[in-house]
Amino acid sequence: MTTEPASIAPACARRSLNGWRAGAYCATVLFVFQCFGLVFNARNSWVKYGHPGGWDFLTFWAASRLTLDGTPLAAYSWPLIEEAAGRLAPHIVLPGPWFYPPNFLLLVRPLAWLSAPLAYALFVAVTSALFVFLIRRVLPMRHVLVWILAFPGLWLNAAQGQNACLTGSLVLAAFLSMEKRPALAGVFIGLLSIKPHLAILFPVALACAGMWTTFAAAAVTAVLFTALSIGVFGLDIVPVFLHGLSEANGYIASGVLPWDQTASLFAALRLAHVAVGPAYVAQTCQALIAMCAVAWIWRNAKSLEVRATALVAATFMISPYIYNYDAVWLGVPLALIAARALRDGWLRGERAILGIAWLYPQMGDLLAKHYGIGVGPLVFASLIVVAIRRARLEAKTGMSAVAA
Template identity: 40%
Template sequence: MEAGRHWLDDERLRVYPRIFVAAYLFAVVAYALTLHDGLDFKGQPLGTDFVTFYSASVLVLSGRGASVFDYAVLNATQKAVFPGFTGELFAWFYPPTFLLVIAPLALVPYLAALAGFVATTTAAWLVALRSAVARAGAGWLIAAFPGLWVCAAHGQNGLLTAALAGGSLLLHGRKPVLAGVLLGLLAIKPHLAVLFAVALVAARAWRTLASAAATAVAFLAASLLVFGPGVLGAWLDSLQFARLATENGYLPWAKMPSTFALLRLLGTPVPWAYAVHAVVAIAAAVAVWVVWRRTDALPLRGAVLMAATFLANPYAFDYDLVWLAFPIAWLAVYGLENGWRRGDREVLVAAWLLPALATALASLTRVQVAPLVLAALVWVAVRRVVAGRGLPGWLVGVSAPSAPPARARRRSSPPA
């Protein structure tokens, strides 16, 4: 390697993503050959979590939407969808708003519904992500991103929530009301929108905040009108079950990229795990506040907000890490345009690999590395803003050969 040349060069960025995509396609074919009656070699339904969405749709279309929160009823419905499945399936912790989204799924057979859901949510994610990166040669890196394949394999909604969050950020500077509408639709997973409120208050983006609140309220009102007011109480009651399942490991900690899960895997008592997680969540909120107050550069704002979201939440899963495509893309473009700081590219590579490796590493070692990588990703954005404000050079990386000017360049629209 030439002196001064970084190991992550253009050739590796061209070749490695193609190798990843080839490996994914081989794995998909091998996996498909194991299927029998819709169950894989481990006896799990094709699409895994999607069977819950489909079963909820079955209940909605039969006029029993509120019963989706009854675990026994939902479990029986899931087993009716896959009669050969003998294991325990999944509870429903989503708000009534998401019932409106999945309601039409059972109008078509399971496989068609799964394919349509994955295709449409992937398309939405791709449209938003291509708007964020908008650079030639990024297609293979996007196609090879492990988060995309992990989320699609689960049949989960991470691609949809990422598209809503990323799309809202992309529109924030140009169409604040529409940005708020997209953010309000994130009411299908409201805990993922908490730090967005911090960011919008920090930026004094009152129109976006008002639009988001109005959209979320209208979305919830529509769901209550369709399913009845009792469904709201049923959802709130289900959150108690979700909390207990998270605390005792019924929901697998190895798949949860949170500080709380990291500590519980290490045997930390629940109160202490919550206390440490709260400290990390507050630090994440402060990071978001600082960046959104001190710069209007979209790559830095968007990256810190979407990455910090998972430091603030004790409840998230590996398939939600498909969100990281946006922080990685924004920070990569920002680094290319403004120069790299020490460790930037290594952190971006670690974040890119995280959806593929975090669960496996946690299962093998009982150490959940996701919060550490997420914290590093947040810092890559934060230090661009705080550089030159009295912090040591080693901490902000100012000694890197290609370091940009101390103050982050201000920009309110995505890089071209």
């Protein structure tokens, strides 16, 4: 008697590309392309300008140089920032202005002890590695690593020499610490005072969730950090910093700070030739809606991924002064939602939204630069929708896990 084997897929079918493997190949190609692009541009910039790109970082280095020279207030003068950077090479690309609070000036002060190229490489490598390490805490699966390394936000941030991996690491560390170490979470949030408009929604979120230990720790950390920086640089730095904020507002309104690199609704409307007044009104309305969404979700939802998605997306909907390189932050909710969905299942349409958000940092830059279209507000609003859907299902089922 012949026994027929059970239905088994042919060996060739078993070895065929499945969805994960095909995606991993695509992510690997993108990762290699990103590496090549960064190295190629760094080499060309070094040969042509005497510095390996990362022109935003030159602002950090020039400010630290002025601080080390004993003139920290000079960091808030754009001409003096350009003068300090211009000493590196005769044809160097001059950097933008310094608008950061004294807290961040204190943090970058040691950068002047190194040459600008070495400081740039070290700053980008350390902050990027820290962000990837924390994302791996959320997504430890081996097959996901290439997606993390290929995340366009990492490479846009590295190419511009910006601090989004540092601030993104602080916000993810805060989220991961909230349940078991609420005071430590508050410390991480307080350290976000180096870029305060990115922390603006935390007081609302923490108050609505009743996380008063974290709230208090964040407030104390921010106050002590600010007091320390003012103590080091002197009280005169406060009005100089506030005047710089006024200048920044004028620069973003007039387009001196480029709208095509900006992620806000205000910039998208200005790109579409909407007048300043209506653009500010629209930005304000969006900010109020985003704040209400965060308040409702943090009061009613309990799961970390839902709260994090709402807060990160809404943060990008508050300020007109928010840039595409800051979209490194999107890696935080993307990782948390993906980790939950890989265990419990995806909601309908969720993978498409997260895929677009994953591509957004560089995609948004290219669409705005070449076509004058700012898609950031749509991406952030879509993530708010994802958070609201999961929060409502959580409330309906009485569980933090959401099954497809």
